[in-house]
Amino acid sequence: MQEEYSQPAEAGSATQDPADISVPGGIHTKPSFLHSRWLCAGVAGLLMAVISVGVSVLVVQSFQRDTVVFDMKGTIDAFKQQTAQTALSREAADTLTQRFSRALNSSLSGWQEKHDSVILVKGAVVSGGTDITPLIQADIARQMQGAP
Numbered sequence: 001m002q003e004e005y006s007q008p009a010e011a012g013s014a015t016q017d018p019a020d021i022s023v024p025g026g027i028h029t030k031p032s033f034l035h036s037r038w039l040c041a042g043v044a045g046l047l048m049a050v051i052s053v054g055v056s057v058l059v060v061q062s063f064q065r066d067t068v069v070f071d072m073k074g075t076i077d078a079f080k081q082q083t084a085q086t087a088l089s090r091e092a093a094d095t096l097t098q099r100f101s102r103a104l105n106s107s108l109s110g111w112q113e114k115h116d117s118v119i120l121v122k123g124a125v126v127s128g129g130t131d132i133t134p135l136i137q138a139d140i141a142r143q144m145q146g147a148p
Helices: 033-063 072-084 090-115 133-146
Strands: 021-023 027-029 067-070 118-121
Touching (some): 072 090, 072 133, 090 118
Antiparallel strands (some): 021 027
């Protein structure tokens, strides 16, 4: 009796399935379905994380308010200097100060509501921010002239 002896297919031969993986001992296996599922799950998780970060950045940027600067001290000092140059009775000075205070609060509140910005005093800001002092001072002057 003659036995036929065939040699195992060598790597790269035309008869070997390219999906087969050769492991020591001559056993051929195909990659497990579990490994490809884990790979897909990992890629999907990474993709979801990237999309989540992108959406978060867009939301934060869209809701971020502008920051502006107002020179409160300079405005109050200018008011004090102007009132010191006029001879006013105590009652008139108190009335003028109350009008100024109402005009200042009204101007700042109105500007903040209209522009939806954060207003910081000039001394609290190291650099940056748009200075709205001239705009607020002009509005205060307009209110002071129009009010009795």
